[in-house]
């Protein structure tokens with residue numbers, strides 16, 4: 415395997431790895447040789463250097479992806495692509511621990527979470543390998559005599575995949591696995607905060623023997639590298655995971671070239687708890703929804719909508735659990751919540767909580783930056799007395815902050831849960847099976863979990879409604895995001911007698 419890194423030594427400092435870009439079949443430093451430091455959020459120290467891709471590097475990556483599309487990859491049958499996806503799954507199985515450790519260094523998530531994510535990656539490549547040879551067109555009976563008509567499902571082409579920092583490899587996989595199954599080639603741009611895991615992942619792709627140029631990685635900032643990819647005239651599709659604000663800008667920029675777009679965006683998901691729920695199970699579900707991953711998950715159940723008669727009991731249970739959560743080093747198996755991933759995040763979470771209190775919310779638990787551990791820790795926070803018009807009930811926090819609101823009846827519960835511009839996910843806690851389905855149907859969200867939260871799987875379609883996004887990842891639908899339909903007409907007879915001046 416070609417080397418993808420060197421080491422950078424500063425006097426008195428441990429040598430840090432210096433990574434290179436993956437462009438076509440080569441590992442290369444950025445065109446102008448520039449690198450920047452990737453910072454470990456737990457130690458607040460640089461732990462690696464990543465290349466800052468130039469605009470020429472982006473062009474090279476897109477050109478390599480185009481060449482691969484027109485080369486051996488484009489010629490392959492679905493069954494051959496499936497074999498490559500399965501090889502990649504095997505390598506990822508072997509590398510899971512290594513990749514999880516890199517993810518944790520990069521974004522500060524608990525190793526137990528990144529390990530579970532890394533261990534799940536092969537399943538996605540296996541699942542989409544199973545679909546790669548089933549991308550069937552249809553034969554359509556022509557509506558006039560003498561014609562044969564059919565459709566082909568063709569890869570959309572070169573895909574730019576742009577991801578957030580919170581789960582870099584899982585988010586990448588949700589794009590890459592279906593894109594490869596469809597026959598596309600990919601240029602990936604991870605967040606500038608977490609560049610390394612995607613570059614390490616590219617080594618796995620290389621080891622799995624995928625043809626050169628099928629998977630390329632450019633690292634650097636969203637404003638430069640990301641934007642250039644989105645506007646690139648030779649990119650056929652942009653698949654983006656990130657904030658709604660950036661997603662809207664990405665969508666507008668892509669439209670200048672009528673580039674196809676899928677968007678996985680932010681959320682303000684509700685956890686609706688009825689008084690007839692198993693309250694301890696609901697409390698644990700709410701804790702997992704908002705405090706797991708330090709609340710830095712797109713599906714964070716950041717609004718608790720609870721029936722009036724159960725309010726005090728569930729809040730008491732939640733406070734009890736929140737106060738016991740062990741903040742700590744993400745690699746320590748005893749830790750239950752790690753730091754926030756970067757300083758702007760910490761500043762944003764603190765400011766939102768402070769403004770919520772100024773607007774009348776009551777702090778039932780947490781509410782402050784936790785200084786004992788250094789790093790970027792914020793206490794697990796529960797805010798009661800939240801009104802639906804408050805900023806804390808409307809804006810995505812992307813941190814460990816729960817806003818609690820009350821309802822009196824089912825209609826009010828649904829109205830409160832749906833009173834948001836977002837629509838990514840929702841949780842619903844009740845022991846009444848009829849109500850469970852009835853309310854699930856009325857909730858405006860791409861995914862509803864009943865008496866559960868934060869479940870994902872390769873075969874479960876995932877995505878948002880409203881401002882939470884466009885398109886679906888995972889499940890059979892996901893491959894469709896990377897395919898175009900071509901219609902082919904064949905005249906079975908000679909053209910004789912056909913009027914050239916009227917439509918057929």
Ligand code: NAP
Nearest residue numbers: 577578579605606635636640641656657660678679680712
């Ligand atoms: P973000 O600021 O929108 O960034 C997302 C990605 O877009 C990063 O790679 C970023 O690069 C890049 N980017 C920034 N500006 C760009 C531009 N003008 N053109 C092209 N790319 C650009 O989001 P984030 O703060 O990293 O992530 C948190 C957000 O992601 C939350 O809103 C969360 O809900 C959402 N999210 C959604 C899902 C989902 O599946 N729906 C999953 C996870 C996260 P740089 O970071 O290098 O600037």
